[in-house]
Amino acid sequence: MSALDTNTLNGRLLFAIPKKGRLHEKCLELLSGADIQFRRHNRLDVALVLNHPIALVFLPASDIPSFVGKGNVDLGITGHDVILEARMESHVTETLRLGFGKCALQVQVPEAGPIHTVDDLAGKRVVTSFEVLSGDYFERLDSRLGKTDADKTSIEYVGGSVEAACALGLADGIVDLVESGETMRAAGLHAIATLLQSEAVLIKSSVPKHPDLTPLISMITSRIAGVIAARKYVVCEYNVRRAGLSAATAITPGRRAPTISPLEDSEWVAVSSMVEKNQMADVMDQLVEIGAEDILIFNLDNCRV
Numbered sequence: 358m359s360a361l362d363t364n365t366l367n368g369r370l371l372f373a374i375p376k377k378g379r380l381h382e383k384c385l386e387l388l389s390g391a392d393i394q395f396r397r398h399n400r401l402d403v404a405l406v407l408n409h410p411i412a413l414v415f416l417p418a419s420d421i422p423s424f425v426g427k428g429n430v431d432l433g434i435t436g437h438d439v440i441l442e443a444r445m446e447s448h449v450t451e452t453l454r455l456g457f458g459k460c461a462l463q464v465q466v467p468e469a470g471p472i473h474t475v476d477d478l479a480g481k482r483v484v485t486s487f488e489v490l491s492g493d494y495f496e497r498l499d500s501r502l503g504k505t506d507a508d509k510t511s512i513e514y515v516g517g518s519v520e521a522a523c524a525l526g527l528a529d530g531i532v533d534l535v536e537s538g539e540t541m542r543a544a545g546l547h548a549i550a551t552l553l554q555s556e557a558v559l560i561k562s563s564v565p566k567h568p569d570l571t572p573l574i575s576m577i578t579s580r581i582a583g584v585i586a587a588r589k590y591v592v593c594e595y596n597v598r599r600a601g602l603s604a605a606t607a608i609t610p611g612r613r614a615p616t617i618s619p620l621e622d623s624e625w626v627a628v629s630s631m632v633e634k635n636q637m638a639d640v641m642d643q644l645v646e647i648g649a650e651d652i653l654i655f656n657l658d659n660c661r662v
């Protein structure tokens with residue numbers, strides 16, 4: 358098949374996936390968890406899904422918002438940041454936050470330099486890959502500070518390695534993504550302001566071109582939501598005396614309500630409840646404190662909640 362053979366793609370839902378970079382591998386894991394099976398031929402940016410009428414289209418993450426927003430593809434995964442940078446927020450609907458690709462877009466300056474605040478940076482040179490968001494930010498700042506056209510902040514675009522710009526003498530400050538902060542610190546920079554927080558999201562067109570694909574979009578969304586929820590929750594099971602049950606269910610209320618089952622010993626019950634993974638250790642400590650026993654934690658492979 359050639360890269361975009363319209364006959365082969367006819368009738369298939371087009372689903373855009375970042376072709377490389379930070380989000381690529383995580384997206385492949387999601388597809389696998391949702392049982393969306395495909396074989397990608399060497400170098401081709403389109404792959405037909407074997408078990409559903411879907412074609413995956415591998416695109417740069419930053420191009421996905423406009424492809425989805427303009428209806429060229431039906432569904433996509435990308436970062437919230439690049440949706441705003443592409444000014445596509447009113448053309449796409451973010452249907453799911455995916456819990457990965459979490460980062461912040463921050464203004465950074467040399468740690469040892471004379472600039473300490475964004476007000477100090479206003480009117481100087483800023484280098485970034487986010488020229489739209491940075492342009493908006495510094496335009497507001499310049500206007501608040503009463504800068505004229507002659508002395509307003511200069512915003513220059515670079516495609517990557519933004520963190521090198523100050524050391525190379527190209528910039529007084531940069532606007533770039535930060536997750537762990539390692540890149541920033543290694544470049545001798547520190548953050549002085551945050552423009553936005555971002556994470557990967559599932560998006561669809563706000564005005565779908567193919568309304569007949571809505572049930573398939575709902576199915577994919579529900580499957581991916583199941584994979585995300587399975588990562589977020591564990592199942593906690595334990596035994597507790599009936600007398601301690603109300604204290605126990607206050608600790609593990611579950612999503613709707615915990616499941617309570619009688620035991621052969623009529624003084625005791627077994628409780629099963631979903632618990633957020635990051636609360637698990639606290640919850641177990643509290644259960645031990647109220648006398649619960651045989652506390653077991655189970656990871657979920659998949660779920661629909």
Ligand SMILES: Nc1ncnc2c1ncn2[C@@H]1O[C@H](COP(=O)(O)OP(=O)(O)OP(=O)(O)O)[C@@H](O)[C@H]1O
Pocket residue numbers: 375377378379380416417418419420435436437438439457458459460534535536537555556557
């Ligand atoms: N350090 C990071 N930690 C977490 N998420 C990140 C990080 N850097 C980038 N992201 C997220 O991943 C998205 C893609 O960034 P990445 O640097 O991987 O792009 P790329 O593939 O190199 O470039 P392109 O946007 O051209 O595809 C960003 O828009 C952001 O949402």
Ligand SMILES: O=P(O)(O)OC[C@H]1O[C@H](OP(=O)(O)OP(=O)(O)O)[C@H](O)[C@@H]1O
Pocket residue numbers: 378379517518519520533534535536537538539540541
């Ligand atoms: O805070 P950290 O965990 O260090 O992550 C931040 C870095 O990650 C991103 O770049 P990436 O490594 O994806 O490469 P790029 O510069 O080529 O976009 C971003 O542009 C930062 O440079």
